[in-house]
Amino acid sequence: MTTxxxxxxxxxxxxxxxxxxxxxxxxxxxxxxxERSWILNRQGKAAFVISCQGQExxxxxxxxxxxxxxxxxxxxxRDSGMTLLLxxxxxxxxxxxxxxKEDPNSAGRQMPGHFSSRELNxxxxxxxxxxxxxxxxxxxxxxxxxxxxxVVMACGGEASTSGGDWHEAxxxxxxxxxxxxxxxxxxxxxxxxxxxxxxxxxxxxRAEGYGFPGHEVDGNDVLAVYEAAKEAVERARRGDGxxxxxxxxxxxxxxxxxxxxxxxxxxxxxxxxxxxxxxxxFEKYLFENGLLDEDEKEAMDAEIKAFVAEASxxxxxxxxxxxxxxxxxxxxxx
Amino acid sequence: xxxxxxxxxxxxxxxxEMRSDESVMILGxxxxxxxxxxxxxxGLQEEFGPERVLxxxxxxxxxxxxxxxxxxxxxxxxxxxxxxxxxxxxFDQIVNEAAKFYYRSNGAWTVPITIRAPYGVxxxxxxxHSQSIEAWFCNTPGLKVVAPTFPADAKxxxxxxxxxxxxVLFLEHKRTYRLIKxxxxxxxxxxxxxxxxxxxxxxDITVVSYGLMLYTALEVAGKLSEELGxxxxxxxxxTLYPMDRETILNSVKKTGKxxxxxxxxxxxxxxxxxxxxxxxxxxxxxxAPVIRLGAPDVPAAAFAKxxxxxxxxxxxxxxxxxxxxARY
Numbered sequence: 001m002t003t004x005x006x007x008x009x010x011x012x013x014x015x016x017x018x019x020x021x022x023x024x025x026x027x028x029x030x031x032x033x034x035e036r037s038w039i040l041n042r043q044g045k046a047a048f049v050i051s052c053q054g055q056e057x058x059x060x061x062x063x064x065x066x067x068x069x070x071x072x073x074x075x076x077x078r079d080s081g082m083t084l085l086l087x088x089x090x091x092x093x094x095x096x097x098x099x100x101k102e103d104p105n106s107a108g109r110q111m112p113g114h115f116s117s118r119e120l121n122x123x124x125x126x127x128x129x130x131x132x133x134x135x136x137x138x139x140x141x142x143x144x145x146x147x148x149x150x151v152v153m154a155c156g157g158e159a160s161t162s163g164g165d166w167h168e169a170x171x172x173x174x175x176x177x178x179x180x181x182x183x184x185x186x187x188x189x190x191x192x193x194x195x196x197x198x199x200x201x202x203x204x205x206r207a208e209g210y211g212f213p214g215h216e217v218d219g220n221d222v223l224a225v226y227e228a229a230k231e232a233v234e235r236a237r238r239g240d241g242x243x244x245x246x247x248x249x250x251x252x253x254x255x256x257x258x259x260x261x262x263x264x265x266x267x268x269x270x271x272x273x274x275x276x277x278x279x280x281x282f283e284k285y286l287f288e289n290g291l292l293d294e295d296e297k298e299a300m301d302a303e304i305k306a307f308v309a310e311a312s313x314x315x316x317x318x319x320x321x322x323x324x325x326x327x328x329x330x331x332x333x334x
Numbered sequence: 335x336x337x338x339x340x341x342x343x344x345x346x347x348x349x350x351e352m353r354s355d356e357s358v359m360i361l362g363x364x365x366x367x368x369x370x371x372x373x374x375x376x377g378l379q380e381e382f383g384p385e386r387v388l389x390x391x392x393x394x395x396x397x398x399x400x401x402x403x404x405x406x407x408x409x410x411x412x413x414x415x416x417x418x419x420x421x422x423x424x425f426d427q428i429v430n431e432a433a434k435f436y437y438r439s440n441g442a443w444t445v446p447i448t449i450r451a452p453y454g455v456x457x458x459x460x461x462x463h464s465q466s467i468e469a470w471f472c473n474t475p476g477l478k479v480v481a482p483t484f485p486a487d488a489k490x491x492x493x494x495x496x497x498x499x500x501x502v503l504f505l506e507h508k509r510t511y512r513l514i515k516x517x518x519x520x521x522x523x524x525x526x527x528x529x530x531x532x533x534x535x536x537x538d539i540t541v542v543s544y545g546l547m548l549y550t551a552l553e554v555a556g557k558l559s560e561e562l563g564x565x566x567x568x569x570x571x572x573t574l575y576p577m578d579r580e581t582i583l584n585s586v587k588k589t590g591k592x593x594x595x596x597x598x599x600x601x602x603x604x605x606x607x608x609x610x611x612x613x614x615x616x617x618x619x620x621x622a623p624v625i626r627l628g629a630p631d632v633p634a635a636a637f638a639k640x641x642x643x644x645x646x647x648x649x650x651x652x653x654x655x656x657x658x659x660a661r662y
Contacts, residue, residue, distance in 0.1 A: 072406075072407065105439070106438050106439060106440050107440035109437065109438055109440060110438050114438070116438070116439040116442055116443065117442070118439070118442040118443060123403075123406055123443065124435055124438055124439040124442065124443045126431060126434065126438065128426055131399065131426055131430065131431055133399070134395060134396045134398075134399025134400050134402075134403065134427065135399050135402045135403035135406070135427075135431070136403055137396070137399075137400050137403060138399065138400030138401060138402060138403025138404040138405075138407075138411075139403035139404065140403070141400060141403070141404060142403070142404045142407035142408055142409045143407065145359075145385050145386075146408070150407075152403075164393070164395060164423070165395055165396075165399065168391070168393040168395055168396035168399075169396065169399070169400075171391055171393075171396075172391060172393070172396055172400065175391070328441075329436060329440055329441040330436070330437055330475045330476055331436065331476065331478075331500050332436050332441070332444045332500050333499070334497075334498055334499065334500075334526075
């Protein structure tokens with residue numbers, strides 16, 4: 001009992017030092033790629049940026065439980081932290097950001113943030129909010145029908161729970177005990193509309209009505225998200241059915257590079273959340289547990305910044321697709 | 335070869351595909367134990383079990399959305415929308431999702447799903463069990479829209495649809511389900527999803543039609559041939575999008591006259607697109623204006639039979655239009 005109490009949180013979660021460093025590194029990579037994207041936007045080199053800043057803990061804590069290329073991920077447009085963790089690259093992100101031919105998501109067809117990888121089972125995503133949930137339920141049903149242990153993670157912001165698709169998928173998943181994890185990254189804002197005008201009651205508690213567990217977790221605490229997702233993924237793999245996780249977090253940037261958030265939220269509010277930055281928070285945990293020191297952190301950050309810059313330069317110099325390629329791949333060959 | 339009606343032919347097509355490929359499955363409302371409101375899936379749940387013939391909640395977006403998700407994970411789902419009139423909640427999943435997966439992922443993700451939907455005017459059907467919804471979907475690149483009319487074609491095209499790597503909207507005119515029987519080959523008969531069918535050759539006028547109107551057009555064409563010696567070439571597109579333009583253009587270049595008939599509201603209809611193709615690409619062969627016959631631009635067919643009959647182009651109206659063209 002006493003040993004249990006003195007054990008560090010990560011130890012009770014069976015996370016090794018290497019895991020913690022991978023998680024931290026993934027959070028930092030996501031942040032640095034994101035920051036670089038805004039610079040490219042201000043330089044006029046990237047037409048549009050949509051950001052993951054502030055949500056790295058929710059994304060990486062959850063996705064660290066997935067087996068890339070085996071489990072399926074239905075990300076939403078902020079989930080670059082997840083897709084980078086699962087195997088997409090900063091180079092790929094920048095190629096997508098600048099709409100280049102080598103963009104792995106869509107070869108320059110889609111806006112940035114519309115992820116896709118057939119190899120990694122990251123299902124191509126679109127802009128209408130919430131459409132991914134019924135699809136995720138179907139993918140989970142296929143696993144169940146074949147008796148396989150694959151799981152599906154479907155993600156969205158809090159506003160994605162307002163439309164029918166989310167509820168239809170929750171209901172269907174509950175009826176058939178599907179191996180799906182609904183991860184709601186509640187970042188308080190749907191463009192300008194705050195969650196108090198978006199969400200009645202509690203998102204997490206809605207799961208109970210659909211007959212499966214729902215958990216509200218501190219979305220800026222990577223270990224808390226990891227723990228909730230681990231339990232959910234294990235439950236799904238066992239064939240016990242779906243779980244809803246509502247990760248309470250905060251969108252640290254404007255909705256996108258086309259948005260000016262000064263119109264609808266106070267600077268003080270953002271500053272207060274900056275103090276709860278999930279990366280700084282996890283850093284503190286690693287420092288306190290002697291798992292990371294300032295030198296190591298600086299070295300890791302410098303290394304990340306260097307390859308992020310390299311990836312960005314590569315993308316900048318990469319060619320566009322020929323205009324006529326807009327005509328290709330409308331239909332798959334019979 | 336056995337004589338089958340449209341309903342039996344579609345049933346057989348489903349059963350044969352499910353027997354030969356275990357990734358083929360059916361999902362929709364009342365498709366399981368009840369065998370569908372039209373009995374198209376009768377007996378299939380008994381044969382293939384409750385998962386492969388799955389009764390879904392009453393939620394069309396879910397039906398198509400989950401079919402998409404199944405299809406990207408190894409399955410070949412056939413989703414049934416109970417009446418085409420109820421398809422709008424699934425519109426986003428069909429038009430923005432299924433139809434765009436392949437293009438938006440630069441060819442990485444295919445969506446091999448078939449969406450069956452009974453359409454068309456039927457006595458008592460009224461506003462919400464009667465609509466011809468094909469035009470909503472016939473400007474959606476990435477989607478195939480097929481509407482076979484005869485049993486043998488329907489069976490073969492359903493099989494082609496299920497095997498197709500692209501999403502296919504498969505429209506069945508519900509009033510033709512039991513209208514005629516014809517010999518339907520047991521197996522091996524193949525009809526691709528890009529070929530129109532010439533039902534009747536003729537050098538005087540061309541009629542393009544599908545669904546119930548095609549039956550009427552064929553009857554009138556037979557009558558005009560017998561009584562007046564007017565020879566009508568009757569072409570059925572079979573696939574409405576993307577359409578086999580060639581067969582239609584070749585026919586019009588032969589006859590110089592075109593009548594297009596469907597049950598859909600006339601403005602913005604597939605008939606309008608056919609007329610546009612012909613005016614643009616066969617203008618120099620035309621001897622008369624292209625005529626379209628369809629439903630008037632009112633919301634849908636009424637419940638009361640006299641109003642319903644008035645809504646659908648009648649044999650008399652079709653005959654009058656054909657005679658008008660023949661006079662040029």
